[in-house]
Amino acid sequence: MTDTVIISPLTHIGEITKASNIAMHLVSSCKKQNLHIEEGDILVVTQKIVSKAEGQVVLLSEIEPSDKAIGFATEFKKDPRLIELIFRESKRIVRMDHGVIISETKQGFICANAGIDQSNVGNTDTATLLPSDPDASAKLIRSNLQELSGVQKVAVIISDTWGRPWREGQVNFAIGVAGMEAIRDYRGEKDSYGYTLSASVIGIADELAASAELVMGKVDKVPAAHIRGYAYQEKNTDAKTLLRNAKIDLFR
Amino acid sequence: MTDTVIISPLTHIGEITKASNIAMHLVSSCKKQNLHIEEGDILVVTQKIVSKAEGQVVLLSEIEPSDKAIGFATEFKKDPRLIELIFRESKRIVRMDHGVIISETKQGFICANAGIDQSNVGNTDTATLLPSDPDASAKLIRSNLQELSGVQKVAVIISDTWGRPWREGQVNFAIGVAGMEAIRDYRGEKDSYGYTLSASVIGIADELAASAELVMGKVDKVPAAHIRGYAYQEKNTDAKTLLRNAKIDLFR
Numbered sequence: 001m002t003d004t005v006i007i008s009p010l011t012h013i014g015e016i017t018k019a020s021n022i023a024m025h026l027v028s029s030c031k032k033q034n035l036h037i038e039e040g041d042i043l044v045v046t047q048k049i050v051s052k053a054e055g056q057v058v059l060l061s062e063i064e065p066s067d068k069a070i071g072f073a074t075e076f077k078k079d080p081r082l083i084e085l086i087f088r089e090s091k092r093i094v095r096m097d098h099g100v101i102i103s104e105t106k107q108g109f110i111c112a113n114a115g116i117d118q119s120n121v122g123n124t125d126t127a128t129l130l131p132s133d134p135d136a137s138a139k140l141i142r143s144n145l146q147e148l149s150g151v152q153k154v155a156v157i158i159s160d161t162w163g164r165p166w167r168e169g170q171v172n173f174a175i176g177v178a179g180m181e182a183i184r185d186y187r188g189e190k191d192s193y194g195y196t197l198s199a200s201v202i203g204i205a206d207e208l209a210a211s212a213e214l215v216m217g218k219v220d221k222v223p224a225a226h227i228r229g230y231a232y233q234e235k236n237t238d239a240k241t242l243l244r245n246a247k248i249d250l251f252r
Numbered sequence: 253m254t255d256t257v258i259i260s261p262l263t264h265i266g267e268i269t270k271a272s273n274i275a276m277h278l279v280s281s282c283k284k285q286n287l288h289i290e291e292g293d294i295l296v297v298t299q300k301i302v303s304k305a306e307g308q309v310v311l312l313s314e315i316e317p318s319d320k321a322i323g324f325a326t327e328f329k330k331d332p333r334l335i336e337l338i339f340r341e342s343k344r345i346v347r348m349d350h351g352v353i354i355s356e357t358k359q360g361f362i363c364a365n366a367g368i369d370q371s372n373v374g375n376t377d378t379a380t381l382l383p384s385d386p387d388a389s390a391k392l393i394r395s396n397l398q399e400l401s402g403v404q405k406v407a408v409i410i411s412d413t414w415g416r417p418w419r420e421g422q423v424n425f426a427i428g429v430a431g432m433e434a435i436r437d438y439r440g441e442k443d444s445y446g447y448t449l450s451a452s453v454i455g456i457a458d459e460l461a462a463s464a465e466l467v468m469g470k471v472d473k474v475p476a477a478h479i480r481g482y483a484y485q486e487k488n489t490d491a492k493t494l495l496r497n498a499k500i501d502l503f504r
Contacts, residue, residue, distance in 0.1 A: 003261075003467070004258060004259065004260045004261070004467065005258075005259040005260075005463070005466050005467055006256060006257075006258050006259075007256065007257040007258075007259070007463070008256045009255075009256070095502040095503070097502055098500055098502070100502065102502060110417075110418040119452070161452070161454070164416065164455075165362075165417050165496075165501065165502070165503035166362040166495070166496055166501060166503060166504070167425075167455060167458070167494050167495065167496055168435060168453065168455065168493065168494055168495065168496050169434070169435045169436075169453055169454055169455025169456070169457075169458065169494055170452070170453060170454055170455060171454065171455050171458050171459050171462070172459065173419075182421070183420060183421040184421075200371070200413070200422070201420065201421050201422060202413070202421055202422055202423065202465065203416075203419060203420065203421025203422060203423050204421070204466070205421075206419070206421065206423050206462070207423050207424065207462040207463065207465050207466055208466065210423070210458070210459040210462040210463060211257070211259070211459065211462060211463030211466060213454065213459050214257050214456070214459055214460065214463060214482055215255070215256065215257055217438075230466055241420065242419050242420055242421055243418070243419065243420065244417075244418055244419055244420050248350055249417065249418060250347040250349055250350065250352065250354060250417070251347070251417035251418060251503055252418070
């Protein structure tokens, strides 16, 4: 728990297109950087390249916006085709005001614009959707990584960059997790004074995703990071465990 | 931006009591760990030890709960004195349900229980309040650090561990920042394809705080971390810049 954690950018990922094997790009970037994958390492991959590899890419020119989308888009000077896409990718709108749409996505995430993004796709007519099942995406990347690297204890986190209520600035969140626990539960353990910790359940996958963003930047083309030194448990929980049950959520 | 970031726990902080010079404890722990402070380093310190050093410690036995506090405490089986303290430290209640109180604290943060905490204080009758002005606390620690270490470009972040809407698991947030920008603004810059980034404003101080939590744990006595390799701008913005203006916040 108290080891030094080292976070490195993967700077040689190269271009990802439909059906790219992301694990291959990760392994190859690590090799070029003399950063060989070892037991216990964690690879963090941005949603953007996973969506590209899975073909979750949409041409706006092919989207026919509904009247509702046109209405909202006109009011807030947005692209009606993008608004239409956001509606299609949402199960439920949580808030829609000030030109901002916060919704619950098909995958169960609550975020702005249903996670649809237009940066780093190479074309302003193009938008990426979230992977349809990011935990499954993480699992696949992980098993390919295990095969290609020969390393068995390796974890994969898929990250996305979202805003938060009450606070300015976006941060990275974990939307897919494989090979490690997404949450660490300290409840019942005693602190250094013997006080039983009652509320310490830590979203470690989100913290790892946030720490990876520090080496990724948004302008440079760094869509992945390598983390070494974080002693995680090898469990088969996933990023869905980070989603709060609607019944006990005070902000839906 | 794309350097490797190294996060180390400060394992020799020692006991912090009222009027402790936290910078001295940081420098001394670094020395004992052969981790000398260099230009560009960031020190992350938990709220808990800052509150202790500033005497923001309250004995519950000295708190007289109001009828309102007793009512809420009875309904949800809480300590009425703790509820009373939460009310006193809050400017405004945002949500109060399921036994959870989310409020805006005197300092302007929105979090559970007004940031009042009972772990790692050595006594179940004792609770710590947030520092009354965490940005000022960070500034003071920073100037003491500069003096003691001789290093001028050093940044200080004070962190606290909070829950979030919609997601399970707490993560670390930055509540005080000195010597660096709390937010990095990429708006107007172009991505690797020439697409102008419109929404990329990153809460880097929160991400640095979250990454520091990875080496702190909750059970071990590691109340501070040392971060090297993150290329920040030396600016005088503070953690208050992370607080969204109530007028544009959809969740108050």
